[in-house]
Amino acid sequence: MQAGQTSNTQGIDVSHYQGAIDWHKVKAAGKAFVFVKASEGSASQDENFSSNVQGAHAAGLLVGAYHFLTATSTAAAQAEAAHFVSVVQSVGVLELPLVMDCENNPSNVDRATINAIALAFLQDVERLSGRKPLVYTGNAFGQNFDAPLGTYNLWIARYSDGVPPEDTAAWKQWNFWQYSDAGQVDGISGKVDLNQFQGGLDLLQQYASAGSKAPDVAHPQSFAQQSAASASSSSSSTAAAQPVPTTVNYIHNGQTVHAAGLLIDNEDYVPLRELQSVFGFAVGFDAATKTATVDGHPLQDGHPLQDGRLIGDTTYVQAASLVTAFHGNLVWDNASKSLTVRQ
Incomplete structure (x- = not known):
């Protein structure tokens, strides 16, 4: 995949683990966007989701939301999609995409099942929300996904700002890159994930205004x-x-x-x-x-x-x-x- 650029737009992703956040300091530190954890499984909601969204919006950041997928069947994936969309709708409209976080396989299901679960979740999120979601996964785990997943845009994790993520069957380039899980940002106590968007702020704003469909x-x-x-x-x-x-x-x-x-x-x-x-x-x-x-x-x-x-x-x-x-x-x-x- 492509390397990062110093001109790319910088952002973060957060959950309740970051505690209380001074979002105006985050904005002043040069961060333009944030993905906020909304939910996990079929019933759990991140306790800081609403406050994080409200604070980030008040500071002028572009906001998206992610769901940590735990399903081991397509039926469970559909239930998680419904839960995710319901949680997100409680805070109103977000500028950036809804995200499927699919990064591990603790139940050791096979590759075909991984893909079927992911597609079931993504398709139901799109059906219920009216917006095409984004896929978040890791550099290694991304190798599990087959070409049909490539119709969805990619947020990839590889913790090195100098070594780009590897190509997969589904993706040859990323839209967002999580390049560190140990960042230090004003307004946040402790470590936070650092991300970059492929393009400048004007392109990110186009991405947001297009309803999460990348303008590229x-x-x-x-x-x-x-x-x-x-x-x-x-x-x-x-x-x-x-x-x-x-x-x-x-x-x-x-x-x-x-x-x-x-x-x-x-x-x-x-x-x-x-x-x-x-x-x-x-x-x-x-x-x-x-x-x-x-x-x-x-x-x-x-x-x-x-x-x-x-x-x-x-x-x-x-x-x-x-x-x-x-x-x-x-x-x-x-x-x-x-x-x-x-x-």
Whole structure:
């Protein structure tokens, strides 16, 4: 994964273990965001959750919340998701994502079960909250997660600000990096976890205002124009046809990953974020030019992937353009509305 940058936005994460916090001192120390522990399991709530959220907001920090996952079955994961969302809703709207903290396996369940539990939790959090959550995990434990988890943004723990986290099957880059568990910050007695966000404060604010969907997969000008045009046409008597859900089968290095796509005006579209999680292409965002990039190349006029659609908070690109750009092939099955993309 990528290395940290001195220009990245700095933040912390806390729980009741940090005790009473002087949040104005934390802000003055240069911390712009915080993830606050909300809950654990299906019934426990962190005793300082509400006071930490209120204090951080009063000091002007951007706030997110995390849940420590203990489930050993998908049913238990769904129960924990419901508990987490209920706890978070009690404090109102948070700017940063809700987070699944999945970092150990004390019950020694197998890899497939780890993934099934994580997906059940994430999907229910998104369904109940209306926002796409974030995955927190450790550098080593992250190796347990398979490619489908890569559709969720990553907060990774590796305690070294000089050695970046390692690539996994699901992720080739991080959005947040917890690089120390022994930080010292004014306003907090004792140690606290230190984090950085991949980008400056302006990009973090965009991330927050986008409803927790990272802006590094957006093409603000053309996609925004298309979204506006779509909204305008849908309110007229000649509304455009609604996108049709499709199944996308990505085949890469002999492995098949199933995901969701869309059929729009008889053209197949696939989520841009999956270029990274499935094929390993580096999807990024140039804050200076407000332009998305794939493998360092901006998605501007003339780029093979310039034709994109912003649907909800997800950016889709034409499958045919994907194949052209990355020398693959695709097969469409109209009967099952299934697209196979092979590289």
